[in-house]
Amino acid sequence: MSGGFAERVDAALADPILKLAVERTAGTAEAKRTLAIDAFADFEAARDRAAAIKDHVIANLGGYLERFEANAVAAGAVVHWARTSQEACDIVIGLCKAAGAKSVARSKSMLGEEIGLPHALAEAGITRVETDLAEHIIQLSGERPSHIIWPAMHKTREQVSVLFKANHRDPHTEETIAAMAESARRHLREGMLAADVGICGANFLIADTGAVCTVTNEGNAELSLVPPRMQIVTAGIEKIVPSMGHAVHMLRMLARSATGAPLTQYTTFYTGPKRPGDRDGPEEMHIVLVDNGRTAMREDGLAEMLRCIRCGACMNHCVVFRQIGGHAYGGTYPGPMGAVLTPAIDGLAANRDLPNACTLNGKCQEVCPVRIPLPTLLRGWREKSWREGLEPKATRAGIGLWAWAARRPRLYRTATATALTALRLLGRTGWLSNVPLAGGWTRHRDLPKPAAESFMAQYKKGQRQ
Amino acid sequence: MTARDAILSRLGGTMTPSAIADEAAALLVAPERPPVAMTALEETFAERLALPSVAASYDRIADWSEVPEAVRRYCAANGLPVVLCLPPDPRLTALDWDGVTLHDGAAPDEDAALAIARCGVAETGSLVFETSPEAPMLPNFLALHHLVIVPTLVAHLEDAILPGAQPRAHYWVTGVSGTTDIEGTYVRGAHGPRFLHVIRLATPLKR
Numbered sequence: 001m002s003g004g005f006a007e008r009v010d011a012a013l014a015d016p017i018l019k020l021a022v023e024r025t026a027g028t029a030e031a032k033r034t035l036a037i038d039a040f041a042d043f044e045a046a047r048d049r050a051a052a053i054k055d056h057v058i059a060n061l062g063g064y065l066e067r068f069e070a071n072a073v074a075a076g077a078v079v080h081w082a083r084t085s086q087e088a089c090d091i092v093i094g095l096c097k098a099a100g101a102k103s104v105a106r107s108k109s110m111l112g113e114e115i116g117l118p119h120a121l122a123e124a125g126i127t128r129v130e131t132d133l134a135e136h137i138i139q140l141s142g143e144r145p146s147h148i149i150w151p152a153m154h155k156t157r158e159q160v161s162v163l164f165k166a167n168h169r170d171p172h173t174e175e176t177i178a179a180m181a182e183s184a185r186r187h188l189r190e191g192m193l194a195a196d197v198g199i200c201g202a203n204f205l206i207a208d209t210g211a212v213c214t215v216t217n218e219g220n221a222e223l224s225l226v227p228p229r230m231q232i233v234t235a236g237i238e239k240i241v242p243s244m245g246h247a248v249h250m251l252r253m254l255a256r257s258a259t260g261a262p263l264t265q266y267t268t269f270y271t272g273p274k275r276p277g278d279r280d281g282p283e284e285m286h287i288v289l290v291d292n293g294r295t296a297m298r299e300d301g302l303a304e305m306l307r308c309i310r311c312g313a314c315m316n317h318c319v320v321f322r323q324i325g326g327h328a329y330g331g332t333y334p335g336p337m338g339a340v341l342t343p344a345i346d347g348l349a350a351n352r353d354l355p356n357a358c359t360l361n362g363k364c365q366e367v368c369p370v371r372i373p374l375p376t377l378l379r380g381w382r383e384k385s386w387r388e389g390l391e392p393k394a395t396r397a398g399i400g401l402w403a404w405a406a407r408r409p410r411l412y413r414t415a416t417a418t419a420l421t422a423l424r425l426l427g428r429t430g431w432l433s434n435v436p437l438a439g440g441w442t443r444h445r446d447l448p449k450p451a452a453e454s455f456m457a458q459y460k461k462g463q464r465q
Numbered sequence: 466m467t468a469r470d471a472i473l474s475r476l477g478g479t480m481t482p483s484a485i486a487d488e489a490a491a492l493l494v495a496p497e498r499p500p501v502a503m504t505a506l507e508e509t510f511a512e513r514l515a516l517p518s519v520a521a522s523y524d525r526i527a528d529w530s531e532v533p534e535a536v537r538r539y540c541a542a543n544g545l546p547v548v549l550c551l552p553p554d555p556r557l558t559a560l561d562w563d564g565v566t567l568h569d570g571a572a573p574d575e576d577a578a579l580a581i582a583r584c585g586v587a588e589t590g591s592l593v594f595e596t597s598p599e600a601p602m603l604p605n606f607l608a609l610h611h612l613v614i615v616p617t618l619v620a621h622l623e624d625a626i627l628p629g630a631q632p633r634a635h636y637w638v639t640g641v642s643g644t645t646d647i648e649g650t651y652v653r654g655a656h657g658p659r660f661l662h663v664i665r666l667a668t669p670l671k672r
Contacts, residue, residue: 025648053492060478083472131656133646160647178652185654217655218642222606248622248623261639262516275597278596280601
């Protein structure tokens, strides 16, 4: 993940396999979601309700967190609080060390990626068994997730096959996706059953029961969390819902928006550690509530972003994401939601390109199950970047010049007419292949030859007729 | 200041607890959800089990005493040895398991595990479970064939919510362990069960 955004995009666009891989998975997801939404008559009203539930929680977040904590503690869990990713990792590593853990089974969570947990575990010398199939693939390839639902969507089956053959004890012999999944099943099962600690995130935290909800299609969360002696949950503070009834509504929205299914295959609510007489389950359950910029987002006009339930629909439908894939975004979260979140989590100065990598076509907002106004939030970052003087000098000068001219209509029209004449002189055919100051465009494609007169000039003539 | 105090000090709301409770309750009035006709619970449940994302096989018996025969029938139809991981639930252990090899802890390569769901959900085809000393969780995720007895049906997911104090784990199974992580192609049996078999017990539950 080296270089700036532009370099990463260049690399992504030059990769002939990447676009194919992204298109295969995102295309399938888009089609499946469409079918699921068409079959759900009141989906638009359901989106309103989902947004209202999240807004209600975000407005009253402090009270709900305290209630969740009290109920989780009453059920026997230990609740920890972390302001930053560093604090969160320190708590998790401290718990693992206190438990004498040599290996942890990890069920994929975006919050875990956000706080850098894989890295922290490696630094502490603790073996990490990634149990989600896609996370396992990218652990083997030493990469980061490129999508929040399908972290290995940038990998083709051929690439996965090579990785598994190089790393699995008893790899597949047949070149089918089913055989590859079977190879991973054999390989991962031992690691899951032998782990000392199971680590997961939370799709929802249920305030009135103190339960932690995970959803998976693979059942890897349950296999990672039931056998070990200790369970550790790392969850963003915005994951709260008031009750199970609210969780049910959000689950209906999440599954349909993510995979197009009415419900995820395995939906589990964990409340505290194992009870007297239970045959399985952990002796200890720890829940780490992580802020990492969320309270600041709530205060700084990004409260709507805290509605996000991490379904991935916005990126599956994003024309930019489908061209460049997830890695080019450079942060934990890619696509439209990532372009809003990454500047909030990692700072705007280093990520000011992300809000600009957007056509503002509004597709993300159209499919968002909790109606996050993503284009508006992206424009907010653009404005902030301008106000704080983060845009490059040439951009500022160019836009400044345009703004100066635009406030002087007569001058502006004269300049436009001159430019039109000049541009028409450049193009002998209908297309311009080389335009001064527009190399970024014409290096890759031609510019159409402009009309002889500007829109305003033609409009005025029309009015006089 | 502790991290807890620092976070909570920035999250104060202006509403009273009772106003918050009222608003939360109002958000649950008449939720949008797939309609389920109460007169067609059985049919709807069976239809959902047949959806590609669930793809469960389905058998129907009239009484608990028929459970062992239903298990033998399934094993024979699928060419499985008649070996079963059985939870220590008195409703099951009291049955006549002649000809079935039973064990109560699941092996890492367990072929088949039987479990009792509290109920089935017609809306989604989900099977609802809770952990207890008589209902361990791990076998239901380790076995290749997950056999589930369903004594009752409810219409919607909301109807499956357990009121009051919660067990260690409450979980909904809606299909088998599947993955679409390689090129979005669906593969069954990613980590846990590859096959789900529902044994619908059509008489009311007696305990």
